[in-house]
Amino acid sequence: MDSHPNIYQPFPVFIARTLPQISEHRLFQLKLEDGGTWERFGHQPGQFIEVSIFGKGEAPISISSPPTRPDVLEICVRRAGRLTGSLFELGKGSRLHVRGPYGRGFPVDKLKGRKLLLVAGGLGLAPLRSLLLYVLDRREEFKDLILMYGTNNPDNVLFKYELLSFFDRNDITYFYSVDRDQEGIWKQYVGVVTGLFDQAQLSPDDTCAVLCGPPVMYRFVLEKLLKLGFAKENIYMSLERMMKCGVGKCGHCAIGEKYCCMDGPVFNYTEIEHIKEAI
Amino acid sequence: MKRIHKESLKEALKAWEEKYRVIAPRLTERDERIFDTFDEAWFTLDYAKPSLPLKHALFPQSEAVFQVDQGIYRSIIREEPALLFGIRSCDLKGMLQSLSFMSKDFDDRFYTLRAKNTAAIVMACPGQQSPTCFCTTTRSGPWADGGFDLQLYENGDSFLVEIGSSRGEDLASSELFEDASDPAAREKVTSFRRRAAQSIPLVPEIEQAMEKLRTTGAPDELWERFGMKCITCGGCSFVCPTCTCFNVSDRVLTEGSGERMRSWDACLYAGFTKEASGHNPRHSQALRIKRRHEHKLLYHGDRDTHGGLCTCVGCGRCSDYCPVHIGALEVARDMSAKIF
Ligand SMILES: Cc1cc2nc3c(=O)[nH]c(=O)nc-3n(C[C@H](O)[C@H](O)[C@H](O)COP(=O)(O)OP(=O)(O)OC[C@H]3O[C@@H](n4cnc5c(N)ncnc54)[C@H](O)[C@@H]3O)c2cc1C
Ligand code: SF4
Ligand code: FES
Numbered sequence: 001m002d003s004h005p006n007i008y009q010p011f012p013v014f015i016a017r018t019l020p021q022i023s024e025h026r027l028f029q030l031k032l033e034d035g036g037t038w039e040r041f042g043h044q045p046g047q048f049i050e051v052s053i054f055g056k057g058e059a060p061i062s063i064s065s066p067p068t069r070p071d072v073l074e075i076c077v078r079r080a081g082r083l084t085g086s087l088f089e090l091g092k093g094s095r096l097h098v099r100g101p102y103g104r105g106f107p108v109d110k111l112k113g114r115k116l117l118l119v120a121g122g123l124g125l126a127p128l129r130s131l132l133l134y135v136l137d138r139r140e141e142f143k144d145l146i147l148m149y150g151t152n153n154p155d156n157v158l159f160k161y162e163l164l165s166f167f168d169r170n171d172i173t174y175f176y177s178v179d180r181d182q183e184g185i186w187k188q189y190v191g192v193v194t195g196l197f198d199q200a201q202l203s204p205d206d207t208c209a210v211l212c213g214p215p216v217m218y219r220f221v222l223e224k225l226l227k228l229g230f231a232k233e234n235i236y237m238s239l240e241r242m243m244k245c246g247v248g249k250c251g252h253c254a255i256g257e258k259y260c261c262m263d264g265p266v267f268n269y270t271e272i273e274h275i276k277e278a279i
Numbered sequence: 280m281k282r283i284h285k286e287s288l289k290e291a292l293k294a295w296e297e298k299y300r301v302i303a304p305r306l307t308e309r310d311e312r313i314f315d316t317f318d319e320a321w322f323t324l325d326y327a328k329p330s331l332p333l334k335h336a337l338f339p340q341s342e343a344v345f346q347v348d349q350g351i352y353r354s355i356i357r358e359e360p361a362l363l364f365g366i367r368s369c370d371l372k373g374m375l376q377s378l379s380f381m382s383k384d385f386d387d388r389f390y391t392l393r394a395k396n397t398a399a400i401v402m403a404c405p406g407q408q409s410p411t412c413f414c415t416t417t418r419s420g421p422w423a424d425g426g427f428d429l430q431l432y433e434n435g436d437s438f439l440v441e442i443g444s445s446r447g448e449d450l451a452s453s454e455l456f457e458d459a460s461d462p463a464a465r466e467k468v469t470s471f472r473r474r475a476a477q478s479i480p481l482v483p484e485i486e487q488a489m490e491k492l493r494t495t496g497a498p499d500e501l502w503e504r505f506g507m508k509c510i511t512c513g514g515c516s517f518v519c520p521t522c523t524c525f526n527v528s529d530r531v532l533t534e535g536s537g538e539r540m541r542s543w544d545a546c547l548y549a550g551f552t553k554e555a556s557g558h559n560p561r562h563s564q565a566l567r568i569k570r571r572h573e574h575k576l577l578y579h580g581d582r583d584t585h586g587g588l589c590t591c592v593g594c595g596r597c598s599d600y601c602p603v604h605i606g607a608l609e610v611a612r613d614m615s616a617k618i619f
Binding site: 006007058080084095214255 | 546
């Protein structure tokens with residue numbers, strides 16, 4: 001075999017199960033064709049894969065499941081265009097092609113032994129879930145765990161049953177919010193996700209904050225965190241960029257001197273605060 | 280050092296053709312000077328600055344990165360020895376910089392194998408080839424200081440030949456090449472270089488612009504002005520020896536079969552950074568112009584520059600071709616006019 005493989009060529013996998021999430025969002029469980037586990041894939045929480053359907057293109061998609069659960073690789077996909085739209089037409093047993101894992105994920109080793117504040121907005125929960133489940137699976141290696149998750153309305157809560165299951169646990173504190181609740185069915189906080197900060201008891205000195213959501217959420221959450229006294233080096237965030245190759249060659253994902261696909265998608269705030277266009 | 284008579288050059292090219300696909304300067308019926316497959320009848324040495332760098336020899340405008348045949352994916356990495364005759368040192372520097380980029384972290388085998396299989400014969404420039412040349416500023420010319428197989432210095436009715444690699448040794452091993460290791464030949468090369476370098480004026484505004492970007496950055500107003508002018512043709516990127524951004528698309532031949540293509544792209548296009556959500560971090564032409572020029576003058580590590588000043592190699596083609604005068608020279612001059 002060529003010791004330098006073709007970095008653009010994906011390998012085949014199949015869909016073991018599809019689980020509808022909310023409207024236009026679906027969870028796909030992927031399995032390797034030889035029946036093995038994903039352990040040898042060597043992925044870390046926060047990394048992504050490139051998903052291909054020939055003729056429909058390729059798209060970067062976050063890995064939603066943690067390496068502690070290697071039987072399947074889970075991706076949560078929003079129907080956005082050609083590739084993602086075609087995925088929705090595939091069912092159990094269908095073949096697709098992937099390559100990866102790519103990018104620098106969450107700094108798990110640095111987070112160990114720390115208190116964690118995870119803040120997700122919308123589909124940002126998809127990548128953050130890989131870290132969330134990782135921490136829950138290795139709970140003793142981390143200290144307090146606080147989750148804040150905001151969506152625009154009660155119909156758009158991803159991973160609803162998983163989030164509900166936390167009601168039974170006492171090793172995670174969670175806060176859920178919706179921007180609007182027209183039907184008046186939401187029992188928790190109504191308002192933007194930053195409003196949750198007033199409810200939580202945070203200790204900014206020894207907590208690491210990990211953010212994942214749309215750009216507008218970052219601006220407000222960062223302002224809040226800094227005001228509360230979080231040190232910049234204790235804030236991590238996953239950035240989204242238009243990506244084509246995923247391997248640092250096509251140039252699409254460049255942010256200043258960084259390449260989001262190689263140096264990110266997870267960045268420490270101190271690495272990007274000086275780059276005007278980063279957030 | 281060796282020497283070859285000008286009238287023997289075609290013989291040498293013909294001999295190289297047996298082993299390599301030879302690309303050399305030629306005239307066209309319309310009296311243009313282009314680089315193409317060697318053709319004895321149309322071959323010319325009178326070509327000044329070639330209108331395009333030969334970046335497409337290593338990085339074709341569009342190429343397949345794998346084939347799909349009835350759902351089966353297959354790599355197609357072909358190896359074909361090629362020889363580029365008469366390229367300029369600025370363009371060679373561009374290739375060396377691109378090779379560093381394409382081989383770091385993940386190895387782009389399409390680029391790196393082609394680079395490995397391609398011999399480079401540089402024609403040292405005797406002087407400025409056009410008023411937009413500024414290779415003495417970017418440390419990429421007028422002769423190459425490494426990375427070539429052979430380098431030719433014009434010397435009356437012959438060329439002095441500098442050997443830069445073992446492949447170059449091999450290329451210059453036939454009896455067409457005479458030994459020229461005498462001190463007089465060395466002296467000729469030294470004075471050739473001195474005369475050439477002196478004829479190409481330094482452009483201090485390039486380093487001033489770099490310094491400005493490193494410290495305060497250029498004012499938004501400057502980028503906005505250039506952004507208003509840019510007609511988004513992408514030409515500056517396509518003629519640039521160091522621009523290697525690409526897009527990826529599928530060429531479907533029949534249902535379930537075809538090729539995945541990668542094709543040149545340009546950061547000047549609005550869609551280049553537009554995400555599926557509609558959010559676009561570089562949402563104005565001003566930001567896109569800023570990106571292009573900052574990438575050349577500010578954002579590069581030592582490894583990327585390959586001994587050059589920055590990732591602009593001073594060929595001047597963006598200044599030659601931009602229909603609205605937004606080349607590296609114009610941008611740098613504008614930027615430094617504001618500090619002094
Ligand atoms: C690191 C990273 C992680 C990501 N993780 C996830 C994830 O976990 N889950 C997820 O769902 N997404 C994720 N994304 C986003 C995902 O990559 C994009 O949604 C995906 O690339 C879209 O590809 P596509 O081929 O489906 O869309 P494209 O066809 O490329 O469409 C893109 C845009 O074009 C528009 N468009 C499409 N078709 C048409 C048409 N016919 N006419 C007009 N406009 C059209 C769409 O509205 C959309 O705005 C991630 C992105 C990155 C960079
Ligand atoms: S060549 Fe000039 S007009 Fe064309 S994209 Fe480049 S800067 Fe804009
Ligand atoms: S996605 Fe191609 S360089 Fe990052």
